[in-house]
Amino acid sequence: MKVSIVGQGYVGLPLAIAATNAGHEVSAVDLDSTVVEQINSGKSRIEDISDLSIRNALGTNRYKVSSSFTLINEADLVVVCVPTPLTRNHEPDYSYLESAVTSISQNLNEGALVIIESTVSPGVTRSLVANILNKSGKRFELAYSPERIDPGNKKWTVTNTPKLVAGITDSSTQRALDFYKTFVDQVITATSVEVIETAKLLENSFRLINISFMNEIAEFCWKMKLDVREVIEAAATKPYGFMPFYPGVGVGGHCIPVDPSYLSAKAKEIGASTSFIDLANKINLSLSSYFTVVATELLGSLKGKKIIVVGVAYKPDVSDVREAPSLDLIKALRNEGADVSWHDQLVKEWMGEKSSRLSADYDLAIIANPHTGTDLTQLGAVRILDTRGGY
Ligand SMILES: NC(=O)c1ccc[n+]([C@@H]2O[C@H](COP(=O)([O-])OP(=O)(O)OC[C@H]3O[C@@H](n4cnc5c(N)ncnc54)[C@H](O)[C@@H]3O)[C@@H](O)[C@H]2O)c1
Structure with missing residues (x-):
């Protein structure tokens, strides 16, 4: 053809x-x-x-x-x-x-x-x-x-x-x-075309809602001093009725944070509600301030503290930074006076800044979306805040 x-x-x-x-x-x-x-x-x-x-x-x-x-x-x-x-x-x-x-x-x-x-x-x-x-x-x-x-x-x-x-x-x-x-x-x-248009939005809204839910569970586990990853893996041993989703620095990219709003827009037009999507968006948008609070719990005041965010692309193994949630996190940390660098071997240059080398010269490393081959051992004894869960 x-x-x-x-x-x-x-x-x-x-x-x-x-x-x-x-x-x-x-x-x-x-x-x-x-x-x-x-x-x-x-x-x-x-x-x-x-x-x-x-x-x-x-x-x-x-x-x-x-x-x-x-x-x-x-x-x-x-x-x-x-x-x-x-x-x-x-x-x-x-x-x-x-x-x-x-x-x-x-x-x-x-x-x-x-x-x-x-x-x-x-x-x-x-x-x-x-x-x-x-x-x-x-x-x-x-x-x-x-x-x-x-x-x-x-x-x-x-x-x-x-x-x-x-x-x-x-x-x-x-x-x-x-x-x-x-x-x-x-x-x-x-x-009909409308079935497929809606199915596409359902797929990505389902991901947004479930990832946001896991981020809320991650906040619960942090307070309980439990490793949320271990909790999810344990739940995922159930062979039916459960599908694992994982928390992180927030959803990004051209689809998951965007497509559900296409569903919400249509819902508004026809007088239907999308409360789950609205709540998931709210949780997703709150993550930058949540992790800033956790960083403060770990370091005390962030003023002048050297923090590196590792992996700023919206997900591992791509260089795509569209809607990357690390951006809001970096801004929130800087607003608190932290001296923030970032490392991403695929992104290399972003917002007029260059990727920094991983080294032991930081007060805190926040792990966002590291790529395959990101060598976290170069951080030496730097304290780690892993947004994906785990300690
Ligand atoms: N990226 C994904 O993972 C993904 C997955 C599923 C669906 N989608 C959907 O697919 C669509 C495309 O997304 P993408 O990620 O490929 O976007 P993209 O930005 O990577 O590519 C779009 C391309 O279209 C070009 N373009 C823009 N306006 C144009 C025009 N009027 N005429 C000709 N070219 C034009 C741009 O220059 C760009 O190169 C979006 O609706 C997106 O939601 C994306």
Whole structure:
């Protein structure tokens, strides 16, 4: 198939490589010229995709990347993988999606199938997206298939993670199914686009709520002088009815702290409540002040104390700092007068600061999201506050 993929980030790039490897002709579009140049020079900025796999895909001559939407007018199928973040007011920001779909609409091939992979609130594919595409005056089909990629996860990839698909018509569903089946082992359909849109938000809200719950349990265990990890591992020996989640410095990244607010926004619109999400957000946002209080319990006043935060990416083994919870923690510690450095061998540079070397020259090390290979022994006898639990 002739496939266009709009957005070549954490979602769009792995998809483009998988589709190219499956034999499709892929023309990818990204408005960021640096992203386009980097890919065309055979370099990956995403941990899961090696430089070699990009070079191999480019070498087939079936993978082309540019900032121009013109090749879309030859595509049988267009997949949209642009960001859907939150605005300053914590509301869904559809500006990237609207802009991408408008450009697609202006270049649409008659009869093409458009698939939205960006996370959206229920109803957005059928309303906002379809309304923009209708302006093209062309016949089109439309489906939604949320991405479930877990950056850094070596076990679950684009190919072996089951994919949800639904179209606004039966034939859209069938065409989207036929496409994904060429490189995804298991593709599951549903009776409506809204079921799938809601399922995606349910998955990530479930994670937010459970991780936040574990953070609350971690606070309880800290006061009880129990190792929360040991408690969770003990509970997880129950072979049914329990699923382990783990506490930490807070949830981050482009999905878990963001997507539940897409569900809340829709709930507000229709007069439904999302109390669990609201509470989980509250707990998550309180963690920076909680760990500042714990650091004060350990050190006394933080004024002038040398503290290093270890692992500032939003999770281990990725360099992604979007919504990284360590940022709020660093700010809170500095507000108390602490002299705060951070170490992250994948992030290296962040907020105009450079990653500091791990050494024994600190009063406290706060372990946030260390990566595989972070050598904590370099901290020597420095006191450790492990946000993940344990002493
Ligand atoms: N990152 C994840 O782990 C993940 C997982 C599942 C779902 N998602 C969802 O997938 C979507 C994409 O996320 P991502 O992490 O790949 O984002 P990203 O920021 O890594 O990549 C998005 C790319 O789209 C490009 N872009 C922005 N506007 C554009 C436009 N109008 N036209 C063309 N290109 C444009 C950007 O330059 C960027 O390179 C979001 O809705 C996100 O919620 C992300």
